[in-house]
Amino acid sequence: MAPRIDTPGAAAQAVDQIQQLRTRISRLQESTPPSMPLETHPALAGLVQLRAGAAYSVDSATLALALLAGPSRSGGWCAAVGVADFGAEAAAALGVDLGRTVLVPDPGDQWLEVTAALVDVAAVVLVRTTGRVAPQAAEKLAARLRKRGAALVAWGEWPRCEVRLTTREPSWRGVGQGDGHLSSRRLVVEAHRGSAPPRRGALWLPGEDQTYRPERAVPVAAPVEGVA
Amino acid sequence: MVVWCPDWPVVAALADEGLPSHLPAAVFHANLVQSGNAAARSFGVRRGMRRRDAQSRCPELKVYRATPERDSRTFETVLAAVEEQHPGVAPLRPGLAALRSPRRVRGGETAAAALLAERLVELGVWDPRLGVADELFTAEQAARQASSQDCRVIAPGESVPFLRELPVESIDDAADGGDAVSLLRRLGLRTLGELADLPAAAVRDRFGPRVAWVHRVVGGAGAVPLSTRTPPPELARHVDFEPPLDNAETITFSARQTADRVVAGLAAQQLVCTEVRIDAYVEGSDDVVSSRHWLHPRWFTAADLVDRLHWQLQGGFKAGEVRAPVSRVLFTPVTVVPDAVHADGLWGGTDERVQRGIARVQGMLGHEAVVQPVLQGGRAPRERQALVPWGEKPTGLRPAAHPWPGSIPPPAPSRVLATPWPAEVVGTGGRPVSVDARGAVLGEPARFRPEPGDWMPVAAWAGPWPVEELWWEPGGRRVARFQVVGVDGRAWLMTWESPGTWWTEAAYD
Known part of the structure; x- marks a missing residue:
């Protein structure tokens, strides 16, 4: 029931309250909440959930492309900085929309500026760095990521990343001694989150039918982490 | 009114070479003289003569090959000059143009014709002849009867008596007229009047449509309506720098307004441009020092044009292609399409924000540093993908649907x-x-x-x-x-x- 405003005092109070609410709304709108989930490739369900404003580190090109594929499938733009050996066909097979993909294969010394500029436009940015990344640079980029609601995938080491994905025990099927051809690959992906014990999952990247999926169907009710 | 410039192919060829028009010259097609100028005729060079014969009569004869494109291209300046004075010109063929009779000009048709002839002589066309009559064929014949730089006016209603006196050779101007004229002469018909006295059906059956048309005209019928051309809209814009500038940034900055005008000019015609040519000229030279075609996946906005100019000049200065200060920049829209083709849907399309963000990266690293991957056909994985600079249309892609024997089966390498x-x-x-x-x-x-x-x-x-x-x-x-x-x-x-x-x-x- 709406309060009736019939005295000048009550009216002034109401205006005041509206002002307060407006400032709160605008403060909230300033930055997207850092924990807003982004769409993630179904093969990685249960292992990692992409979140806006976070950085992820991977050690394999296929995993990097799979992380790009999620937001790209849901209509976001993706960008890759410093990836001169981008496998476009493999990316397309994983579900990356190449029409909404931009590459900067050779950013030179300006990789940080370029990445920051691309964070403004893309939902997820893949960056491959040569050498160690200074924590200050990562911190600056993290602020930008939170503001823009984008995710960063680092191919290689990245200071203070939310989840670090590593691959183990890759094994290819379909290839013999001079016969057959590479057809499917099983590998174990480990997701390291802080100092917690890693989560493991065996994946087909790709499977016999050229789809990318977990070895066993994951339970639907994957636990959703609390808001940080 | 008809404007006739005699021996136009020769005039055009000489003008193209920058030679004076009094030199004997002839244009040859299939080793036969197609047309010669007055100087060549005075040596006895005639139409249809073999080249060896022509050169034996006049050894200093300039020989040119027939190129209809050159004729039309050179005639375009004449058309533009005529259009300046009288809008609504119908180009009949190179060397011949028609326009509605400017009766209402002060001084009448003769005065208007004199003004027009004067303008053409100023252009360097020394021998324009004009004819005025009720309809096209008569006006053309009148122009042929006129003396150089003059006008012959056939008064209204006088066409038929005028035409009846003309010899049958008057028909002989189109490619298909030759046989008919010879046949008419052998039949003993000397003037168009005698031709006009024959029954229409007999003429049509024996001599073909063109003679039949002339027959109708001489009989007082068969006037054809004039289909005039609309002057092509001028879409290209240029900017001059005084003094010339030698810095890509300054040039780009100064060309901003011109780029705006190019886009506004297109928008006024409800067009957008998807391909543009940017030319840069240096001081004291008419040659283009830097010319490049740019394609756009959507269409060029003013900011896009400025960006392309910047990239082109930056590269030009760096590569040493542009050595002197630039005095002029010319934007020529090469491909234009109606803007409705490219209109954005209510939702969707490439986001402005994305365009701007990526343009910023291009500004940092150069235009070719930002690429988009495209799939194509091929055998090696590297051949199966192409990296297209952002903002350019992919061209020359191999079709992916072909079988490509020798290619590696999937999965593709990451x-x-x-x-x-x-x-x-x-x-x-x-x-x-x-x-x-x-x-x-x-x-x-x-x-x-x-x-x-x-x-x-x-x-x-x-x-x-x-x-x-x-x-x-x-x-x-x-x-x-x-x-x-x-x-x-x-x-x-x-x-x-x-x-x-x-x-x-x-x-x-």
């Missing part, structure tokens, strides 16, 4: 090296593995080194996929591709190239 790495693959005992002329593998791969570093024992391998590339050309090569899996489980695409080099082309990482 890393495709931009330049292959030198590698090594050896068999047991350290002998390099190779492939013979029939595509059979010599030696069993035992160890390999796909990337600089340590050797890796081979766990499994597949192949070869032999391909002979461009064997019909020098520079062709014979390669065979292998998939090799190391004991660490990582798979690579290795390529053997004749006569015995190994490369790492891609990785299944």
Whole structure:
């Protein structure tokens, strides 16, 4: 029931309250909440959930492309900085929309500026760095990521990343001694989150039918982490 | 009113070379004189004469090949000059144009014709002849009867008596007229009047449509309506710098307003431009120093034009292509389409924000540093994708639907090296593995080194996929591709190239 405003005092109070609410709304709108989930490739369900404003580190090109594929499938733009050996066909097979993909294969010394500029436009940015990344640079980029609601995938080491994905025990099927051809690959992906014990999952990247999926169907009710 | 410039192909050829028009010259087609100028005629050079005969009569005769494009192109300046004075010009053919009679000009048709002739002489066309009559054929004949730089006016209603007196050779101006004229002469018909006295059906059946039309005209009918042309809209814009500028940034900044005008000019015609040519001129020279075609996946906005100019000049100055200060920049829209074709849907389309953000990166690193991957057909993984600079349309892509024998079955490698790495693959005992002329593998791969570093024992391998590339050309090569899996489980695409080099082309990482 709406309060009736019939005295000048009550009216002034109401205006005041509206002002307060407006400032709160605008403060909230300033930055997207850092924990807003982004769409993630179904093969990685249960292992990692992409979140806006976070950085992820991977050690394999296929995993990097799979992380790009999620937001790209849901209509976001993706960008890759410093990836001169981008496998476009493999990316397309994983579900990356190449029409909404931009590459900067050779950013030179300006990789940080370029990445920051691309964070403004893309939902997820893949960056491959040569050498160690200074924590200050990562911190600056993290602020930008939170503001823009984008995710960063680092191919290689990245200071203070939310989840670090590593691959183990890759094994290819379909290839013999001079016969057959590479057809499917099983590998174990480990997701390291802080100092917690890693989560493991065996994946087909790709499977016999050229789809990318977990070895066993994951339970639907994957636990959703609390808001940080 | 008809404007006739006699011997136009010769006039055009001489004007193209910058030679004076009093030199004897002739234009030849199939070794026969197609047209000659007055000077050539005075030596006895006639139409239809062989080149050897023509040159024997006049050894200093200038010989040109017939090029209709040159004739039309040069005649365009005449049309523009006529259009300046009287809108609504119908070009009949190079050298001949018609316009509605300017009766209402003060001083009448004669005065208007004199003004027009004066303007054409100023342009360097020395011999314009004008004719005014009720309809087109008569006006053309009147122009042919007029003396140089003059006008012959056939009063209204006087056409028929005028035409009846003309010889039948008057028909002989089109390519199909020749036989008919000769036939008419042999039949004893000397003037158009005698032709007009024949029954219409008989003329049409025997002499073809053109003579039949002339027959109707001489009989007082058959006037054709004039279809005038609309002057082409001027879409190109240029900007001059005084004094000339030698800095890409300053030039770009000064060209901003011109770019705005180009886009506004197009918008006024409800057009957008998808391909543009940007030319830069330097001081004291008419030659273009830097010219480049730019394509846009959507259409050029003013900011896009400015960006392209910036990139072009920056590259031009860096490459030493532009050495002197630039005095003029010209934007010429090459392909324009109605803007409705490219209109954005209510939702969707490329986001403005994305365009701007990527343009910023291009500003930092240069235009070709930001690319978009595109899939295409091919055998090697590297050939199956193309990297197109952002903002350009992909061109020359190979069709992906073709079968491409020799290509590697999926899955596609996740890393495709931009330049292959030198590698090594050896068999047991350290002998390099190779492939013979029939595509059979010599030696069993035992160890390999796909990337600089340590050797890796081979766990499994597949192949070869032999391909002979461009064997019909020098520079062709014979390669065979292998998939090799190391004991660490990582798979690579290795390529053997004749006569015995190994490369790492891609990785299944």
